[in-house]
Amino acid sequence: MRYSGSEWALSNVDLDIAEGEFVSIVGPSGCGKSTLLKLISGLELPSAGHVAVRGRRVDRPLSGIGFMFQRDALLPWATVAENIEVGLECGGYPKSQFDSRIDELLGLTGLQRFRNAFPRQLSGGMRQRVALARILAYAPDIYLMDEPFGALDAQTKVVMGQELMTIWSRAAHKSVVFVTHDIEEAVSLSDRVVVMGGRPGRIRTEYRIDLERPRDAREVRRQPRFHRYVDAIWNDIMSENLGGGAEPAASAVMGTH
Ligand SMILES: Nc1ncnc2c1ncn2[C@@H]1O[C@H](COP(=O)(O)OP(=O)(O)OP(=O)(O)O)[C@@H](O)[C@H]1O
Ligand SMILES: [Mg+2]
Known part of the structure; x- marks a missing residue:
């Protein structure tokens, strides 16, 4: 994806989201997270490549998609x-x-x-x-949420996350793509966390979050496994910030479990 007159905002992004899956996207500011949501929704059209929702190529803003924008x-x-x-x-x-x-x-x-x-x-x-x-x-049917809880205090954020999980788990086949800067939030909510890197925006690593459901937003934060995911993703993002692009070997291994 390239906005007119600028460098590539996203390049080589290959992402499949299953029906009913809860996927979070994390990554440094400017790496293309909002752009990715806009492409999925059809609010922006890709300058190369394509997006499909339920087998249909997206060529205009889709109905049946709820978009919660970064700025309300x-x-x-x-x-x-x-x-x-x-x-x-x-x-x-x-x-x-x-x-x-x-x-x-x-x-x-x-x-x-x-x-x-x-x-x-x-x-x-x-x-x-x-x-x-x-x-x-x-x-x-599809929730695209761009830092929906970014302006909330830590406690309200956890409570809202819990509500969202409850609503999502009650409604079958609703997919959520959730952008956040809060790694703990991403791990506590998601089936999968996608880590993006910048310049041009791309997917670095994916982590399948193997924590039992239903999850209690507070209880899940006490599990050692939860902290291992958070650490791995944290290190992954830090290595992107510091080194710019070295592949995160250790965390990639964890991501496959
Ligand atoms: N409408 C636009 N026109 C030109 N460039 C744009 C436009 N929207 C975004 N960009 C550029 O695309 C890149 C990705 O922007 P995007 O908003 O997707 O990042 P982000 O990952 O959501 O960042 P943040 O975490 O700060 O919200 C940035 O370099 C940005 O400057
Ligand atoms: Mg954004």
Whole structure:
């Protein structure tokens, strides 16, 4: 992928995501994570190569995909409830149940008191929670989430991650591609963590996360295996930052287990 007039943002990216899989993408700033999500969604089209979703080549923005942008894209003139309603409308939810579903989603995201507030009256983390409620309202087949919890405090992040896992595990065949800078978050949530490197953006290593499900977001963080994954991925990213591109031999071996 090459944006006009610039160097390759992504090159030689080959990634298969299974139906129902939860995949996280980590990697240094500027390595092309957001670009990759935009390519999957059809918001950007590749300058070379192709993207296919369920066997169909992506040549325009797809429906059935929920995109949670790195910067929240709430409607500034609409209240919290109205922003969530957009998700319900897009998802074809019956109108008669809008109110009760909005209540449920406000409860889930801890926003009950802000039902009639406008985005400008909310903190960054609260706006992210509205965006999360909206994507859950939409209930797409594929969730593309670009640092969805980046503005949340550490505790809320773990709680939201747990909610997302619960919702994802209840709904069969929903795939999630989740971009994050938080390695622990990536390991705790995912079936697979993809480590990207930069210049041009590419996939360095993939780690299959062999931790039992259902997972408890806090309990899983106590397992030695969890920390081995986190360490390996951490070292992998650090070696990219320091050395620029040396292949991470030890962690690649771990990634195959
Ligand atoms: N619309 C655009 N036009 C030109 N170049 C772009 C555009 N969007 C992204 N890029 C370039 O593509 C590369 C990858 O950007 P991208 O936003 O995908 O990175 P990222 O991995 O999501 O970074 P971050 O972690 O900071 O969000 C960067 O070099 C960036 O400057
Ligand atoms: Mg990004």
